[in-house]
Amino acid sequence: MSVNQVMVIGAGQMGAGIAQVFAQSGLKVKLNDMNEEALNKGITGIEKRLQRVVDKGKLTADEQAKANELLSGTTDLNDASDCDLVIEAVVENMDVKTKVFQSLDEITPAHAILASNTSSLPITEIAAVTKRPSQVIGMHFMNPVPVMKLVEIIRAIQTSDETYQVIEEMTKKLNKAPVEVNDLPGFAANRILMPMINEAIFAVHEGVASVEDVDTVMKLGMNHPMGPLTLADFIGLDTCLYIMEVLHDGFGDSKYRPCPLLRQYVKAGWLGKKSGRGFYSYE
Ligand code: CAA
Ligand code: NAD
Numbered sequence: 001m002s003v004n005q006v007m008v009i010g011a012g013q014m015g016a017g018i019a020q021v022f023a024q025s026g027l028k029v030k031l032n033d034m035n036e037e038a039l040n041k042g043i044t045g046i047e048k049r050l051q052r053v054v055d056k057g058k059l060t061a062d063e064q065a066k067a068n069e070l071l072s073g074t075t076d077l078n079d080a081s082d083c084d085l086v087i088e089a090v091v092e093n094m095d096v097k098t099k100v101f102q103s104l105d106e107i108t109p110a111h112a113i114l115a116s117n118t119s120s121l122p123i124t125e126i127a128a129v130t131k132r133p134s135q136v137i138g139m140h141f142m143n144p145v146p147v148m149k150l151v152e153i154i155r156a157i158q159t160s161d162e163t164y165q166v167i168e169e170m171t172k173k174l175n176k177a178p179v180e181v182n183d184l185p186g187f188a189a190n191r192i193l194m195p196m197i198n199e200a201i202f203a204v205h206e207g208v209a210s211v212e213d214v215d216t217v218m219k220l221g222m223n224h225p226m227g228p229l230t231l232a233d234f235i236g237l238d239t240c241l242y243i244m245e246v247l248h249d250g251f252g253d254s255k256y257r258p259c260p261l262l263r264q265y266v267k268a269g270w271l272g273k274k275s276g277r278g279f280y281s282y283e
Pocket of ligand 1: 049056058118119141142143144145146147148189190193225226231235239
């Protein structure tokens with residue numbers, strides 16, 4: 001099957017990044033958000049980032065104009081009616097995601113593939129709420145999407161080989177590196193990354209070291225590009241907590257219990273960079 005028209009649902013940091021990469025790769029993409037303000041912020045952010053890439057001499061003005069032309073925004077999910085591929089990147093919450101997939105199942109053409117950018121939620125369960133489970137798959141991009149090469153492709157137990165192949169080919173077309181992963185909690189990336197971030201939060205919670213010093217240990221001691229607490233703020237502390245809860249519930253193992261300090265920060269609305277405050281301040 002050929003993919004001509006794509007839609008990305010959710011214009012937050014991930015959705016906007018995914019839409020940008022599709023447009024830069026020459027594909028027609030509609031960015032959707034239920035919130036007009038979030039949609040405008042997403043579109044403006046893409047335009048600014050494309051301009052920055054042009055300023056750095058890594059994209060020509062013609063390529064920029066083409067990418068802007070291929071990109072459009074909408075708050076109406078019914079605009080998915082002519083899409084061959086839809087990638088959902090809304091909040092990490094099963095109820096919200098299943099509602100989006102049920103609507104997409106009604107709206108999109110029968111051949112369309114429905115992918116989720118979920119960080120950790122079971123693709124098998126998402127696929128089961130649709131009438132096309134063999135055409136549902138996980139396409140997990142990393143943040144910031146325009147920079148990071150990896151895409152985890154997650155097979156639900158219902159996913160067909162054909163669906164997998166279309167998504168693997170598409171990932172390569174986006175100049176990303178696909179890795180095939182099975183549908184277990186946290187997949188591979190977050191099963192490994194999130195316990196490290198959670199442990200860094202425990203280290204602060206238990207007074208082992210300050211926020212800055214924990215980050216310095218991992219940056220200078222392990223050569224990580226960002227310390228784990230800076231990275232947690234960058235990902236979003238709400239997303240980190242959702243992922244830890246999926247790991248904890250999914251494996252039933254206390255080693256995945258979310259740090260109480262993480263819960264407190266999320267309850268306080270300190271969600272990291274996107275809310276202006278997390279382990280650091282971004283005012
Ligand atoms: N969007 C787009 N591009 C961005 C960006 C953003 N938010 N932030 C930085 N960049 C680009 C810059 O424009 C720059 O591009 P050029 O090389 O073309 O000039 C490049 O990235 C490097 O940026 P900087 O020099 O400003 O800064 P840096 O060297 O510190 O790199 C970084 C920034 C790439 C974000 C780096 O700090 C990094 O790799 N951090 C770790 C990121 C990471 O671990 N991501 C995975 C998160 S987990 C996840 O995504 C899965 C999940 O489900 C939660
Ligand atoms: P975000 O909070 O920045 O953006 C979510 C967007 O979805 C918001 O703009 C919101 O208005 C919109 N939205 C919510 N419900 C919607 C609906 N029903 N229809 C349309 N739009 C809706 O979140 P994010 O960080 O971009 O994360 C999105 C998804 O990507 C999550 O599943 C998350 O786990 C996953 N993810 C996040 C990261 C990360 O580092 N933040 C990395 C990989 C994957």
